[in-house]
Amino acid sequence: MHVRAQDLEAALAANGLRLTAARRAICRVLARSHDQHLTATDLLRKVKRASPGVNLSTIYRTLEALEGAGLLHHVHLGHGPGIVHLSEATDHHHLYCERCGKTVDLPLPELGPSLRRLAARHGFRLGGVHFAIAGLCQACAAESDGPTKLGP
């Protein structure tokens, strides 16, 4: 099983943060959506179903608090808004298709020493998963090679 809303709430409390209705609602949505890629606005829409009064700035401030407590990260897949990721789910990187936006989760163990060693050679330690690794998915790559292969 995955992180439950109450785990998130407990962690908030443990970090000296207050448990408000808005935060409870946000934690619930986060726990329930652990396998999705939600933007702040997506999150607001879902939170509003339970607590209609919540404002987007509360979403951002709560995300900031949760991120500060190490409970989640935000990830940039490409242009546009960042998405939210529970920290338990940061065991994978993201492959992101620059053309169609498709993403593929890339288990960190699979990333293995290869990229890490390469980065280390330049004095870098590979960061978390804050930015995706961009490329083209199969479909878009094919389209890019022969754009009108099958066309009239």
Next chain:
Amino acid sequence: MHVRAQDLEAALAANGLRLTAARRAICRVLARSHDQHLTATDLLRKVKRASPGVNLSTIYRTLEALEGAGLLHHVHLGHGPGIVHLSEATDHHHLYCERCGKTVDLPLPELGPSLRRLAARHGFRLGGVHFAIAGLCQACAAESDGPTKLGP
């Protein structure tokens, strides 16, 4: 030697685009700054030294035209504005320090088969250099491990 301004101008013309004073100035700055990481605003500042009247929207529109003609790409290192890269210089990827913003160029051959093969296993072709690979540079990684190691 690297791409010259007149090469860029010729390529513009070859793509049916008009050669205006603003575009000439932009091409000159781009050619001269091929080894730098310029944002649109940086570019404007430099262009204005030769052509004071030029507007930021002209910069964006010209970059769009040049990008459409395959002459340059824009790259996102992290949060904040994108930077501009002549296509001839897209033979390297970027390592980007999430903390201090330092970047290191990573020759594509050095990226080697490792990451490429990993991406291929998921049906992806590693894209250009549109987004950087994020991590922590040596200094920031050290600081992150022992924040107050040397402090008072």
Next chain:
DNA sequence: CTAGCTGCAAAACCTTTGCAGATAT
């Protein structure tokens, strides 16, 4: 001549911030 380019101003987009009032502890 006319399609395309320009400057200006205004908007779009995502995110952050100031403030006065409400709330958890």
Next chain:
DNA sequence: ATATCTGCAAAGGTTTTGCAGCTAG
């Protein structure tokens, strides 16, 4: 009781767009 959190509204930084006039071809 009081430090923290909230909603609202307004601003922030980057990029895009509408429009009327200018210019390259």
